[in-house]
Amino acid sequence: xxxxxxxxxxxxxxxxxxxxxPRRSPLRRVGTPLLAVLVLVVLWQAVxxxxxxxxxxxxxxxxxxxxxxxxxxTLLEHSAPTVIEAGAGFLVGNSIAILxxxxxxxxxxxxxxxxxxxxxxxxxxxxxxxxxxxxxxxxGYAPKIVIAALISFFPTLVNMVKGLKAVEKExxxxxxxxxxxxxxxxxxxxVFASMPxxxxxxxxxxxTSVIGAIVAEWIGSQRxxxxxxxxxxxxxxxxxxxxxxxxxxxxxxxxxxxxxxxERLFVTWSAESKM
Numbered sequence: 001x002x003x004x005x006x007x008x009x010x011x012x013x014x015x016x017x018x019x020x021x022p023r024r025s026p027l028r029r030v031g032t033p034l035l036a037v038l039v040l041v042v043l044w045q046a047v048x049x050x051x052x053x054x055x056x057x058x059x060x061x062x063x064x065x066x067x068x069x070x071x072x073x074t075l076l077e078h079s080a081p082t083v084i085e086a087g088a089g090f091l092v093g094n095s096i097a098i099l100x101x102x103x104x105x106x107x108x109x110x111x112x113x114x115x116x117x118x119x120x121x122x123x124x125x126x127x128x129x130x131x132x133x134x135x136x137x138x139x140g141y142a143p144k145i146v147i148a149a150l151i152s153f154f155p156t157l158v159n160m161v162k163g164l165k166a167v168e169k170e171x172x173x174x175x176x177x178x179x180x181x182x183x184x185x186x187x188x189x190x191v192f193a194s195m196p197x198x199x200x201x202x203x204x205x206x207x208t209s210v211i212g213a214i215v216a217e218w219i220g221s222q223r224x225x226x227x228x229x230x231x232x233x234x235x236x237x238x239x240x241x242x243x244x245x246x247x248x249x250x251x252x253x254x255x256x257x258x259x260x261x262x263e264r265l266f267v268t269w270s271a272e273s274k275m
Contacts, residue, residue: 025057051053059239067239068246074228075247079226085141085213089148090255091205094156096149101160105190111161122154126215144216144224151212152205156198163197164190186194199263206255214248225251 041061047053048060055063068075094243100118104111126147133143167189175185225248232241 003256026049056236056238059242062243063239064246067237068148068243071240071243074223075244078228078244078250079247080221081144081247082143082210082217082226084208084211085144085224086148086255088141088145089150089212090152090209092145093152093209094202094205097156098160101164101194103155104161105164106186118154118157121150123125126151126212129217130216133216139220139222144213144221147211147216148209151208155204155208156201159197159201160194162275163194166194166197187263195267199259199267202259203256203263206259207252210248210252210255 045061048058053060057068076133101115105113129150130143130147133146135144137146171189172185176187180188213224214226214229217224218230221227228244229241229248230242232238
């Protein structure tokens with residue numbers, strides 16, 4: 001049997017001699033990107049004013065902000081279905097990817113047979129799959145969730161397989177010497193090794209799942225941020241179009257922030273997660 005502190009020995013032992021990197025202050029972590037955004041907004045406003053760019057081509061930040069404020073209730077109302085679709089697709093796609101990664105690590109024949117299929121599915125354009133799913137599943141939540149899940153699936157599958165295999169031979173040999181069972185080796189060694197890889201992919205899919213839900217809403221939908229983008233485009237309401245894209249970005253940022261917070265809570269042994 002392997003002791004309860006074995007994972008601490010294995011995951012933390014190699015980092016004891018490493019020099020800890022200085023942590024940035026919260027003010028610097030938040031202030032630096034906000035300053036960069038502010039500079040870009042000022043430049044955007046200046047270009048629109050100096051070159052007298054028509055609002056129906058590129059609206060100024062002030063015009064976008066005014067449209068955002070006037071339509072905030074509508075934007076929030078249409079954000080709800082997008083959040084549901086993206087969140088459900090994120091959970092479904094990543095769950096299936098994790099389960100398949102575990103299967104691949106323990107059964108090489110399954111990886112050889114199914115990984116090419118996963119790659120093939122990933123290469124099919126989402127805009128080509130969306131109409132087919134709408135015809136099969138209707139115009140409700142189902143096709144949007146499936147598309148968001150498909151987008152979330154592949155990055156997590158690849159990273160999770162790599163993470164579960166990213167175990168040093170010395171650590172595996174140590175577990176064999178301690179007569180660890182296969183399940184103990186998996187839970188106390190492979191899972192710990194895979195967590196940084198997993199959260200790296202989750203940060204990616206947290207944003208791409210929102211993109212998938214919006215793309216799916218372009219086809220056969222009466223609600224959602226994707227629907228608002230189409231309507232604003234057809235009505236030549238460019239300020240509303242930009243305001244809707246900003247709302248979609250805010251939703252993606254919230255998803256990304258939630259995953260980052262969870263990573264800091266669970267991957268406590270990763271030096272990179274503490275930076």
